[in-house]
Amino acid sequence: MKKKIYLLSLVAMSFAFTGALTSCSEDDLQIDSPNDITQDNFYKTEEDFETAIRGVYNDFRTNGLFGNTGQARDIVILGDLMSDNLIFSPFGRGGGFTASEWRYQGNSNVTELYENAYRAISDANKILSVINNLPESSTVKPKVKAEALALRALAHFEVAKLFAKIPTQGSGAANSQGIAYISELNFKDEPKREANIGIVYDKIIKDLEDALAGGLPNGGYAANPTGNTIYRLNKLSVRGLLAKVYLYKGDYPKVIEYATPVVDAIKPTDKADLDKFWKTETNQGALFVLPFARTNDIQLGTNYSQGLSANTLRVEFTVDKAFVGTFDQATEPERYNASIVEMVQNQYDGAGPVYAVKKYMYSRTGYNAGVNDGRYLRVEDVILMLAEAQYMSGNQSGALTTLNKLRDARYTAYTGGETGDALFEAIITERRKELAFEVGDRFFTLKRLLGVPGIPVKYAQGIQRSGNGHYADGTGSPSATQQLPASSVKWQLPVRQSILNLDKNIGQTDGY
Numbered sequence: 001m002k003k004k005i006y007l008l009s010l011v012a013m014s015f016a017f018t019g020a021l022t023s024c025s026e027d028d029l030q031i032d033s034p035n036d037i038t039q040d041n042f043y044k045t046e047e048d049f050e051t052a053i054r055g056v057y058n059d060f061r062t063n064g065l066f067g068n069t070g071q072a073r074d075i076v077i078l079g080d081l082m083s084d085n086l087i088f089s090p091f092g093r094g095g096g097f098t099a100s101e102w103r104y105q106g107n108s109n110v111t112e113l114y115e116n117a118y119r120a121i122s123d124a125n126k127i128l129s130v131i132n133n134l135p136e137s138s139t140v141k142p143k144v145k146a147e148a149l150a151l152r153a154l155a156h157f158e159v160a161k162l163f164a165k166i167p168t169q170g171s172g173a174a175n176s177q178g179i180a181y182i183s184e185l186n187f188k189d190e191p192k193r194e195a196n197i198g199i200v201y202d203k204i205i206k207d208l209e210d211a212l213a214g215g216l217p218n219g220g221y222a223a224n225p226t227g228n229t230i231y232r233l234n235k236l237s238v239r240g241l242l243a244k245v246y247l248y249k250g251d252y253p254k255v256i257e258y259a260t261p262v263v264d265a266i267k268p269t270d271k272a273d274l275d276k277f278w279k280t281e282t283n284q285g286a287l288f289v290l291p292f293a294r295t296n297d298i299q300l301g302t303n304y305s306q307g308l309s310a311n312t313l314r315v316e317f318t319v320d321k322a323f324v325g326t327f328d329q330a331t332e333p334e335r336y337n338a339s340i341v342e343m344v345q346n347q348y349d350g351a352g353p354v355y356a357v358k359k360y361m362y363s364r365t366g367y368n369a370g371v372n373d374g375r376y377l378r379v380e381d382v383i384l385m386l387a388e389a390q391y392m393s394g395n396q397s398g399a400l401t402t403l404n405k406l407r408d409a410r411y412t413a414y415t416g417g418e419t420g421d422a423l424f425e426a427i428i429t430e431r432r433k434e435l436a437f438e439v440g441d442r443f444f445t446l447k448r449l450l451g452v453p454g455i456p457v458k459y460a461q462g463i464q465r466s467g468n469g470h471y472a473d474g475t476g477s478p479s480a481t482q483q484l485p486a487s488s489v490k491w492q493l494p495v496r497q498s499i500l501n502l503d504k505n506i507g508q509t510d511g512y
Helices: 046-059 113-133 139-165 197-213 236-251 254-267 271-278 333-339 379-394 394-405 418-433 441-448 496-504
Strands: 087-090 285-290 317-319 339-347 349-357 374-378 463-465 483-485
Touching: 046 113, 046 139, 139 197, 139 236, 197 236, 236 254, 236 285, 236 374, 236 379, 236 441, 254 379, 271 333, 285 379, 333 339, 333 349, 333 418, 374 379, 379 394, 379 418, 394 418, 418 441
Parallel strands: none
Antiparallel strands: 087 317, 285 374, 317 349, 339 349, 463 483
């Protein structure tokens, strides 16, 4: 966002995985320093543009997104610790406390997502500004252009849902404060916010729809289960992203339009393979993945904990006993055991066991423990989007059928047959369990449901935590703040003062 050109964070990564995921050599990851790259010697060849678009993907592997601050500031944990899924551990290192207690103020530094998302936007815009350097006959040109548009939209979406209201959040929310939607390189003027968040969502949708109409491959895991298609955006993944944005906008017919072909094409991960999935031994069901290919690559799970045994484990946030109780360990043991583990942490707190997040603890053979891909979008998410949209459109039988596609892949047995509020509750409960500890879905689900009519009244009241402490039996230290009212400004994060000092036209988030 500063008045200079980011000539791409081209810390390269390899997307050319075949068969089982194997590590890349260090030589594959070495390129010229970004400071050595100028318009005079770059953006000339198809190879240049392939390198450049990989740089934009790599922006999503930075702090605040799929980076590794190890201080509970990244996308893989922020929305969970701000919800009712997790409890701050007094025996951790203290990261994420301000966010978990909703104590942030105008000068708080909660996450680096804002600046690194706009860095990705700047890098995507740079590509789009010079894409015509490639001839019309180039087969790379339409694909890279479409990817840049979709990645630009995705980065804006991440900023919008965290730093502004969601259109369904309440009456008039669509007309509330927007964010800056930057769609071209312009270093003469400081960026400024759109007039309202509804305009921002319209621009996100336009970029995604333009990308879908452009040169993206059909791709997807179903088309090439041993290839690398999920590491680059394709038509299936962009349809899934469009379904999600339309869900946040409350346009349920559009959710159904875009989600249905994705759900029809891709099967969810089978329950027997969930352990393999979270060790990155399979990506069945994944639609868009940020790869971590090197043996000693970053460990996303250090946001949650460090160590693997009772003598080394140190937990930053424990899983709330009340949330653990929503799992039926008799009929869905695979999902529970892939997500949560009960352990003691003798070195730091020997008083009792805790529930720790397991999804990122282990890895595939030959990799350091905890080195796993970052899953941004899975078909399981899209299944739940479709079920919710069908319910909200009055098609309860269709919603139940769609929901059962996921339940059939997770349970050995379930009662099913829900209608009315019970069906909606079943959809949201499956969403909470299935997508916990991935991209913060719980907080954003509760945020977007605040103003949705025709659903159980509890969703209009905000977050009410359980009051449990951090130990597995519910004792210990509970969160000091137990409730986030629907009217609270804390549903939106403030923009850090150092950013406001640079971009004076942005202005602080309303209410701070």
